[in-house]
Amino acid sequence: MSGDGPRTVRAGRHTVEVHRPDKVLFPGGGGAKEYTKADLVDYHRSVAPFMLPHLRGRPLMVERHPDGIDGPRFMQKNTPENYPEWITRVEVAKEGGTVCHTVCDDTATLLYLADQAGLTLHRWLSRVDSVERPDRMIFDLDPSGDDFEAVREAARLLGELLDELKLPSALMTTGSRGLHVVVPVDGRHDFDEIRGFARDIADVLVAGHPDRLTAAARKKDRGDRLYLDIQRNAHAQTAVAPYTVRAKPGAPVATPVTWGQLDDPALDARRWTIADAVEQARTDPWADIMRKGRALGPARRRLDALMPS
Numbered sequence: 001m002s003g004d005g006p007r008t009v010r011a012g013r014h015t016v017e018v019h020r021p022d023k024v025l026f027p028g029g030g031g032a033k034e035y036t037k038a039d040l041v042d043y044h045r046s047v048a049p050f051m052l053p054h055l056r057g058r059p060l061m062v063e064r065h066p067d068g069i070d071g072p073r074f075m076q077k078n079t080p081e082n083y084p085e086w087i088t089r090v091e092v093a094k095e096g097g098t099v100c101h102t103v104c105d106d107t108a109t110l111l112y113l114a115d116q117a118g119l120t121l122h123r124w125l126s127r128v129d130s131v132e133r134p135d136r137m138i139f140d141l142d143p144s145g146d147d148f149e150a151v152r153e154a155a156r157l158l159g160e161l162l163d164e165l166k167l168p169s170a171l172m173t174t175g176s177r178g179l180h181v182v183v184p185v186d187g188r189h190d191f192d193e194i195r196g197f198a199r200d201i202a203d204v205l206v207a208g209h210p211d212r213l214t215a216a217a218r219k220k221d222r223g224d225r226l227y228l229d230i231q232r233n234a235h236a237q238t239a240v241a242p243y244t245v246r247a248k249p250g251a252p253v254a255t256p257v258t259w260g261q262l263d264d265p266a267l268d269a270r271r272w273t274i275a276d277a278v279e280q281a282r283t284d285p286w287a288d289i290m291r292k293g294r295a296l297g298p299a300r301r302r303l304d305a306l307m308p309s
Helices: 037-054 107-115 148-164 191-208 259-263 277-281 297-306
Strands: 007-011 014-018 024-026 060-064 074-076 088-094 097-103 118-124 136-142 170-173 179-184 226-229 238-240
Touching: 007 037, 007 107, 014 037, 014 107, 024 037, 037 107, 037 277, 060 097, 097 107, 107 118, 136 148, 136 191, 136 238, 148 179, 148 191, 148 226, 148 259, 148 297, 170 259, 191 226, 191 297
Parallel strands: none
Antiparallel strands: 007 014, 060 074, 060 118, 088 097, 118 238, 136 179, 136 226, 170 179
């Protein structure tokens, strides 16, 4: 895909027109490779079979960079009226009105969002048929600086605790600085219950490692400790979708990994880019983990026994 004029791309029953395919979205330099809109479209097309299962049926917030990562950005919640009618939408209540979110149910929508310079897709933790009851619980391991070893150690501690609670968990690089740990739940609990559960898990970890970890929401209270962020577990909050691209030099990708890969010295938050993330996706690092959410009742009882008095 090259040249100045628009190009058409077929995806299923739909045709997507890609405008200005040679538009540079990720400038090169400083060791980073340059990527164009055409590169982003090609990546979305290749990664669609692996990415769509994590997007279907979920409201999105789209992070758009019309002039590339060095230009202004805006976070798009409402679906513009000029979007094609075949793109799925869902109207969700908010204080004082509603928001008409885009839902990415197919490859054509992925390509259309790429044409709109939608670089990063932020998804809800719940689905459109039950927006108040999430089926994902997420821990964002956010270091105070660029110390990935602190992230690696926090992930190990959290993974061990989740194993003790007999909860399945999956690991993902964020494409930024940290890691996400994702727990599939059965959708029977509302956001307040899920957030409270996640907060208690964080409190247990912090109590055991107060010099290394913190659950303090305010930056000035964290010091050099790694922040266990559970705030995404709330109504209308979002988390970056697996295999989405981040608006950073070199086009790093939020990439699922296995727990075994946590020990790989080459692993860091930006390990994969749009040049090689599809290769990692083909290894199916989350095999079967997300297929069935777990009830929290038994885990709640185990967690209560570990809570600091």
